[in-house]
Amino acid sequence: xxxxxxxxxxxxxxxxxxxxxxxxxxxxxxxxxxxxxxxxxxxxxxxxxxxxxxxxxxxxxxxxxxxxxxxxxxxxxxxxxxxxxxxxxxxxxxxxxxxxxxxxxxxxxxxxxxxxxxxxxxxxxxxxxxxxxxxxxxxxxxxxxxxxxxxxxxxxxxxxxxxxxxxxxxxxxxxxxxxxxxxxxxxxxxxxxxxx
Numbered sequence: 001x002x003x004x005x006x007x008x009x010x011x012x013x014x015x016x017x018x019x020x021x022x023x024x025x026x027x028x029x030x031x032x033x034x035x036x037x038x039x040x041x042x043x044x045x046x047x048x049x050x051x052x053x054x055x056x057x058x059x060x061x062x063x064x065x066x067x068x069x070x071x072x073x074x075x076x077x078x079x080x081x082x083x084x085x086x087x088x089x090x091x092x093x094x095x096x097x098x099x100x101x102x103x104x105x106x107x108x109x110x111x112x113x114x115x116x117x118x119x120x121x122x123x124x125x126x127x128x129x130x131x132x133x134x135x136x137x138x139x140x141x142x143x144x145x146x147x148x149x150x151x152x153x154x155x156x157x158x159x160x161x162x163x164x165x166x167x168x169x170x171x172x173x174x175x176x177x178x179x180x181x182x183x184x185x186x187x188x189x190x191x192x193x194x195x196x
Contacts, residue, residue, distance in 0.1 A: 076138040
């Protein structure tokens with residue numbers, strides 16, 4: 001079996017200088033457990049749900065492959081007073097993914113940001129353009145679509161709600177500890193549902 005992971009900079013592993021992200025940690029874990037599961041990380045920095053929907057149609061994904069999608073942070077980003085992707089379009093993109101992959105799809109919930117930190121030196125934006133209200137609304141949409149289409153949903157918000165400063169290197173990207181926490185949650189949920 002193959003696992004295909006699609007997502008943004010968080011799934012890409014940005015700012016995890018120890019193990020290179022939760023996806024790489026999951027891959028290492030499965031190798032150590034002797035599982036014959038191949039993980040392909042298709043995550044791209046800056047990815048949003050519209051771009052991701054186009055990307056998945058270009059990849060060769062077999063009918064028994066598991067598809068893990070972690071998207072929504074960039075969609076919820078506030079640009080010029082509005083979300084980068086409207087909530088209606090975001091929901092439509094998630095429903096399209098659900099129709100393509102059905103029960104083989106796993107949707108990962110959004111983390112929460114730390115508004116006290118800056119976005120990072122690499123950002124073209126002068127100040128943080130993410131807020132927890134918008135991220136919560138998009139996370140609710142992910143959970144809602146998951147329930148409507150009987151898709152596995154793995155929440156992450158609770159992990160970051162109480163101590164975001166300890167788990168984030170800037171206002172939105174997990175540090176190595178944050179990636180470890182995300183990995184543990186995803187691994188535990190995939191094992192509990194017997195998907196790995």
